[in-house]
Amino acid sequence: MTDEPDFDALFAAAQPVQARAYAPYSRFKVGAALLADDGAVYSGCNVENASYPVGVCAEAGAISAMIAGGGRAIRALLVLGDGDTLVTPCGACRQRIREFAAPETPIAIAGPNGIRARFSLAELLPASFGPDNLRQ
Template sequence: MSPAATEIDALFAAAKAAQARAYAPYSRFQVGAAILDAGGSIHAGCNVENAAYPVGACAEAGAISAMVAGGARAIRAILVIGPGEELVTPCGACRQRIREFAAPETPVLIAGPDGVRARFSLAELLPASFGPANLPK
């Protein structure tokens, strides 16, 4: 089920607020993300950099961690907001992280400072993905 306009507005507000709190002293590239879980709750995260570059965390990973810590296990929609004119889509690792908790048809909304710029399904961003169903029970 696609998110309603009011849910998209709430996702945007949560992601934008998280983006403002991002810790990005090295790249100065602040990213926020917000997840709408299956129960209708919103969980946000921001990127957190580290002087040892490979150990930083993406905004999407933070939002997923917040969702799991909040007791949810299914992403109904996710919105990612970044700066600049280009679309800031999830990196490859985050696409796989999202896949762990989302179906291929899950909406991935990409926003800039003024609102949503693009909408993809997870399958469009991560075609023929490997997910939990690929593993034996």
């Protein structure tokens, strides 16, 4: 595996699942794709529910797919959303990502035409609480 993740591949994986997102209430579809430690790409989309806030974010769906598929760590993540502003992971998803990613893990934020910004997890969730805090 190279040092630089293939964000084009992650974008290509996030696009079709974004289109399939279930967002009848907000009409705001989000797709996510991640590169896992097993070398596989896992994707997810947001799934809303009439009983807010029990929906599922795209990032959470991708993480669930990774765990179900046998991956255990996130090496890179891309989040794809529409609109003029950056669609970064929500606070809960930043913490979910932290469970499986190192602070230096790259996270790309994309719009319909490609990547708009890149961050490390530490930039999105500084001084985070994670698994290492619970190890004695």
